[in-house]
Amino acid sequence: MYMTTVEETTFREHKKPEIYGRYIDDIFVTIKETDVARKLSDVLKRNSLLNFTTEHSQQKTLPFLDVLVKQQGQFKTTVYTKVTNAGRCLNARGECPDAYKKSVVSAYVNTHHIVKRHRLHNELDRIRQLLTNNDYGDQTIETATEKKENRRILRIQHDDEKR
Structure with a gap:
């Protein structure tokens, strides 16, 4: 419920990205311009008590939760296991x-x-x-x-x- 309120407030101030998904407090978003991503992050931080961090894709690949997302024209997914997983x-x-x-x-x-x-x-x-x-x-x-x-x-x- 808290994150829903944060999102509603945020998207009154900032345009919602075309691809935006959230699971609890983990957010997956695609934004091409770095400054637009930074502005969205700043607005989220301002509207929340949570500490938001950002990760950028490396070679069009980004781990999100337990999924490795690869952008190859469309998104391709597979299971992601952290190197530190024991x-x-x-x-x-x-x-x-x-x-x-x-x-x-x-x-x-x-x-x-x-x-x-x-x-x-x-x-x-x-x-x-x-x-x-x-x-x-x-x-x-x-x-x-x-x-x-x-x-x-x-x-x-x-x-x-x-x-």
């Missing part, structure tokens, strides 16, 4: 509700939707290994993977029926 997540043997553990598995499995089909197998292998290293069982991982795949197939079938 491959740790909530351990399956940790003392917390099972629902939390289930959501960890689901979150990892659900990230594979941004991967091109020819890289999907490698990404699922990486996810399986990460979860196995954090003591999640094969059955738990496969159940989540199958559930996601079944939903994808149903969505494709539904889209085909619409045509």
Whole structure:
């Protein structure tokens, strides 16, 4: 809610960029002119208590959250893992509700939707290994993977029926 108010105030003062996306307090925007980007950043800072930082693409590539965004005429995405990522997540043997553990598995499995089909197998292998290293069982991982795949197939079938 807070960021919505910040955005409303900001875009009364500054033109909203053509491509603008936000997840909580992380903002993805494309602006060609450096001075326009700096002005937008200044207006956001002035209208908020948050500390805004900016990152610029390098060779038309920019990591945003867990996604590596490449601009090649259109945007191409793949999973992004920081170099500092040690491959740790909530351990399956940790003392917390099972629902939390289930959501960890689901979150990892659900990230594979941004991967091109020819890289999907490698990404699922990486996810399986990460979860196995954090003591999640094969059955738990496969159940989540199958559930996601079944939903994808149903969505494709539904889209085909619409045509």
